[in-house]
Amino acid sequence: MIKRELYMSRIRPFIGSELIKVLTGLRRSGKSVMLDLIREELIASGISDKQFISLNFENMRNARLCTAEALRDEIQKQVSAITGKAYLFFDEIQEVDGWEKCVNSFRVEFDCDIYITGSNAKLLSGELATYLAGRYVEFIIYPFSFGELIELYQTIFPKTSRNDIFSKYLTIGGMPYLSNLRYADQPSQQYLQDLYNSVVLKDIVKRNNIRDVDLLERIIAYITANVGTAFSATSISKYLKSESRTVAPETILNYVKACEEAFLFYRVKRQDLQGKRILTINEKYFIADHGIREAVFGGNMKDINLILENIVFMELLRRGYKVTVGKTAAKEIDFVCEKQGQKLYVQVSYLLASEETIEREFGVYNSIRDNFPKYVISLDELDMSRNGIKHRNIRDFLLSPDWG
Structure with a gap:
């Protein structure tokens, strides 16, 4: 198990505070x-393991506790047996009906420090607010970065x-469990397929009462094939019509939103850098x-350029950046x-294999007059930086501690 210091450094200042930590x-x-x-950090700081109460609500043993009343009664009983502050850890809390009231009650009633996790963005909307x-x-927890993968991979295959x-x-990407499979190709592929099915069925279909699963899967397939490519709900509607499925753009938007709420996809808006406004299409x-x-x-x-762009985007999110796509005149x-x-500013390319490609990738910055860092990222090993624009190999960029 690696320490995931990127997240721990953000969580650590809130450990022991009355604020509920939501992962x-x-x-x-x-x-x-x-x-x-x-938990490890708390124990290292002197907290007794007898002060912890941990429940995973996807475990069938805890099915009886998946109502606010049942959970409150159980926690009240367990907290009463603890001397000092209680540390409450609730995994996949969204499985508990009315959990918001319940958790708020713990915060008010008990001397406790609360940590909860959930696999849906709706966790932080509606009644919770x-x-x-x-x-x-x-704190949003993302799959492993390239740097984290190196750290874990080299504990298994040091050389x-x-x-x-x-x-x-x-x-194979960066899902943490793959280390348990020693990153073997076939088992890893099977695991990722099962994970995908679990996300679709549990976190999208079940939580949103989606009846037309075939339509959902077609929409997911379209978005997945077109990651990093600008399109609209109308584009998907036209595509589905070509496959003899007539679907209103509004329905498509609802399905896409459900995928976003399950953290399967991230939407990136386009920004007109000259007009300084967010574009809605x-x-x-x-x-x-x-x-x-x-x-x-x-x-x-086959889509290596899109995958490199996807990898860079997720790294930007991990490091806390708010990201948009920049439009300037006819360039992006x-x-x-x-x-x-x-x-x-970051521009991603597969290889800068010709002068035409170099001019295109560096030329997008011609109309940007500010002094903020500008990067062109590719798989090339040779440094092609020019005109104050930094060129970096993608591996170096992902592993760099500072992009300033």
Whole structure:
């Protein structure tokens, strides 16, 4: 188990505070492991393991506790036997009906420190905003970065070069459990297919009462095939019509939103950099883990440019950037990234194999007059930086601690 310090450094200041710590993200992205890491730190600081109460609500043994009343009675009984502060860990809390009231009650009634996880963005909407407004802090947990994969992969295969690990990363992605399979191709593919089915059935179909599963799967297939490509609900509607399925764009938007709420896809808006406004058409979508794309739909190496873009986008999210696609005149910048008043521009390409390609990728910055860092990222080993624009090999970029 690696320490995932990127997340621990963000969570650590809130450990022991009265704020409820909410960990969200794609199913099996490592939220439960983060709870274990938090417990380890608490025990190392002198907290007795007798002060912990941990429940996973996807475990059938806890099915009887999946109502607010039953859970409250059980926790009240267990807390009464604890001396000092109680540390409450609730995994996949969305399985508990009325959990918001229940958790808020614990916060008020008991001397406790609360941590919850969930695999749906709806966890932080609706009633939660009413009951817990201003009383929680959210951390989104993503699949492994390239750097995290190297750290874990080399504990299993110590002599593997980072270049070889990156080649593996392009096809299997970064789901944490793959280390238990020693990253073997066939078992990893089977696991990722099963994970995909679990996300679709449990976190999308079941939670949204979707009846037309075939339509949902067609929409997911379309988005997955077109990651990093601008399109609209109308585009999907026309595509489905060509497959003899007539579907209103509004229905498509609802299905896509359900996929976003399950953290399967991330939507990226387009920004007019000259008019300084957000555009409302032809947004882009990226998949949470490109390994799922390869296992279920294939084509990662055929669509290598899109996959590299997907990998860079997810790394930007991990590091806390707000990301849009930049439009300037007839050109587009892959990523305009903002964090704490600072900006970063990133253009992603497979290989800068010709002067025409070099001019195209670097030329997108011609109309950008500010002094924020501008990058062109590719698989090329040779540094082709020019005119103040930095060129980086994608492996170096992903592993760099600072992009300033």
